[in-house]
Amino acid sequence: MLNELRSKVAIVGCNSYDIDMISGSIKNLLDMLGGLEKFVKPGMKVLLKPNLISAKAPERAVTTHPEIVAAVAREVRRLGGHPVVGDSPGGAKVGINRVWTNTGMKAMAEREGLELINFEASGAERFRCNGRAYYLAKPAVEADLIINLPKLKTHVLTLMTGAVKNVFGLIPGFRKGNYHKQYPKPNDFAEVIVDILSVKTPALTIMDAVLSMEGDGPSSGDPRQTNFLMASRDPVAIDAIAAQIIGLDPIKVPTTRIASDAGLGIGWPEMIETMGVPVEELKIPDFKLTSNRKLELLPNFLVRAIDPFVWIRPDIEREKCTSCGTCVSSCPTGALRLNGDKTPAFDYDLCINCWCCHELCPEKAVYVHKSWLAKKFIR
Numbered sequence: 001m002l003n004e005l006r007s008k009v010a011i012v013g014c015n016s017y018d019i020d021m022i023s024g025s026i027k028n029l030l031d032m033l034g035g036l037e038k039f040v041k042p043g044m045k046v047l048l049k050p051n052l053i054s055a056k057a058p059e060r061a062v063t064t065h066p067e068i069v070a071a072v073a074r075e076v077r078r079l080g081g082h083p084v085v086g087d088s089p090g091g092a093k094v095g096i097n098r099v100w101t102n103t104g105m106k107a108m109a110e111r112e113g114l115e116l117i118n119f120e121a122s123g124a125e126r127f128r129c130n131g132r133a134y135y136l137a138k139p140a141v142e143a144d145l146i147i148n149l150p151k152l153k154t155h156v157l158t159l160m161t162g163a164v165k166n167v168f169g170l171i172p173g174f175r176k177g178n179y180h181k182q183y184p185k186p187n188d189f190a191e192v193i194v195d196i197l198s199v200k201t202p203a204l205t206i207m208d209a210v211l212s213m214e215g216d217g218p219s220s221g222d223p224r225q226t227n228f229l230m231a232s233r234d235p236v237a238i239d240a241i242a243a244q245i246i247g248l249d250p251i252k253v254p255t256t257r258i259a260s261d262a263g264l265g266i267g268w269p270e271m272i273e274t275m276g277v278p279v280e281e282l283k284i285p286d287f288k289l290t291s292n293r294k295l296e297l298l299p300n301f302l303v304r305a306i307d308p309f310v311w312i313r314p315d316i317e318r319e320k321c322t323s324c325g326t327c328v329s330s331c332p333t334g335a336l337r338l339n340g341d342k343t344p345a346f347d348y349d350l351c352i353n354c355w356c357c358h359e360l361c362p363e364k365a366v367y368v369h370k371s372w373l374a375k376k377f378i379r
Helices: 019-032 066-078 092-102 105-112 138-142 165-170 175-182 186-199 235-246 254-261 300-306 326-330 356-360 372-378
Strands: 008-013 045-050 082-087 115-118 124-129 132-137 145-149 151-155 159-161 204-214 222-232 273-276 312-316 366-370
Touching: 008 019, 008 235, 019 066, 019 204, 019 222, 019 273, 045 066, 045 138, 045 165, 066 082, 066 105, 066 145, 066 204, 082 138, 092 105, 105 115, 124 138, 124 186, 132 138, 132 186, 145 165, 151 235, 159 165, 159 235, 159 254, 165 186, 175 186, 186 254, 204 235, 222 235, 235 254, 326 356, 356 366
Parallel strands: 008 273, 045 082, 045 145, 082 115, 145 204, 151 204
Antiparallel strands: 008 222, 124 132, 151 159, 204 222, 312 366
């Protein structure tokens, strides 16, 4: 049973990543929840888990801003805790240092004296949930506390990515690609995410929504200034309120609905108590959602019936592609082939629409390609 505090979401306005502004905003959020001392005790090892999906600069709104991580780390230290930063980004096997550098985390960590943990090099522990095996990074398992630091973004597979989806990064390395391959449909993949959340639930979530992403996220959308931060013990509730703000029905977001049904949080905004800035003041009526969202919400039987004529799939813009091979190495089914310095080619018989190529392309060259009828339907 959720306790009273877990049903509360604190919201503050914040329009820049200025160090002083972020520090003050984070303190205000924590005070509304009764203070960080409710969570962090002296001597605790606290894992800070940002969204570091790929090696993108903070201003592209792909990753959690480093100043959010820094402000939370300072608060943890103030209470005698030992903060560390860890994630399992896409492309980490090629070079985690590039991710740390490009996202601004390395410079921030050096300034703050923070340890950056490579999940791929730290080992994993096996868990079972709902008949599935999961391997979670040891630093996540061994931490006394996890503070979840997601970014508010749209997502072409799950409609939105936030607090619940961010726990997928607790799975190290190539195993994430295996889950995409085994569970390519949004609802099935969301069940995997919710399993991970149930195995290792963060004690606290603080969402970075100062600069969010709209359009075809989570990597190829467009930055959108949204100017707020949120915090809660309940990651499902935070996602529900965030969805409401950007114009999504929270219960139609698979990760929110399934996590709520599993009793891991509250997914209905009317049952969530918000504090601070009223939600109505933050709603963005023209926020651009994913271009494929209407088809993703269709029942499976209808999708099968219209599939030959109404389809959505990834494709590559030749003028943007640099033939770096990131999409090829990230594809869990081998549906992409690199032929010398030519643009990679798709084998759509193997493509499962997991959108890993779209997520990880450093040049935003992978786009959502729709059939003529799909364009008419979505319009």
